[in-house]
Amino acid sequence: MHEIRVHDKTFIPYLSQPEIEESIKNLAQKINQDYADKCPLFIAILNGAFMFAAELFKSISIASEISFIKLASYKGTTSSGHVITSIGLDADVKNKHIIILEDIIDTGKTMSRFLPQLYNQQPASLKIAALLHKPEATTHEVPLDYNCFKIPNKFVVGFGLDYNGMGRNIPAVYKLKE
Numbered sequence: 001m002h003e004i005r006v007h008d009k010t011f012i013p014y015l016s017q018p019e020i021e022e023s024i025k026n027l028a029q030k031i032n033q034d035y036a037d038k039c040p041l042f043i044a045i046l047n048g049a050f051m052f053a054a055e056l057f058k059s060i061s062i063a064s065e066i067s068f069i070k071l072a073s074y075k076g077t078t079s080s081g082h083v084i085t086s087i088g089l090d091a092d093v094k095n096k097h098i099i100i101l102e103d104i105i106d107t108g109k110t111m112s113r114f115l116p117q118l119y120n121q122q123p124a125s126l127k128i129a130a131l132l133h134k135p136e137a138t139t140h141e142v143p144l145d146y147n148c149f150k151i152p153n154k155f156v157v158g159f160g161l162d163y164n165g166m167g168r169n170i171p172a173v174y175k176l177k178e
């Protein structure tokens with residue numbers, strides 16, 4: 001793996017495709033056990049979580065559903081702090097066991113604003129799964145039930161995550177070169 005350029009910035013390899021896929025498989029197995037008789041509804045947060053959701057869902061072997069919602073709080077490489085819901089949830093959440101799928105928990109702002117909306121719809125239970133977590137960036141505590149990687153407070157791209165719209169197709173995770 002080499003350095004890559006996205007727009008005006010250089011990124012260096014951080015998590016390889018095999019280690020990401022392995023970690024997601026392990027997570028899927030945990031969920032298969034924890035939710036064996038619960039028929040969970042996965043809710044993936046677009047855009048960033050689409051690749052994590054697809055990779056995870058391939059290894060989910062229990063009865064389950066998946067739906068998608070679009071939230072956004074990022075412009076450039078720092079969080080704007082505004083949470084915008086632009087595509088509503090089409091699935092019925094009431095009495096369902098919900099697992100939210102996020103690409104990354106950074107400040108936690110996005111999740112902390114979205115969770116009350118979901119709780120209002122009275123799910124049977126609600127858990128959060130995130131591919132990446134930046135513990136040092138947390139300003140809003142979020143109950144993170146499942147997580148593949150804890151990472152330092154550095155901007156990353158790839159595996160669904162973008163830098164100003166680009167880089168989502170990179171099949172591994174790269175971090176900003178300083």
Ligand code: 5GP
Binds near residue numbers: 105107109155157161
């Ligand atoms: P939070 O609300 O937790 O601060 O930010 C959550 C959202 O910001 C994530 O879903 C993701 O879209 C975006 N984000 C946070 N950190 C990064 C990062 O390092 N790289 C990229 N590409 N997006 C990030």
Ligand code: MG
Binds near residue numbers: 045
């Ligand atoms: Mg996101």
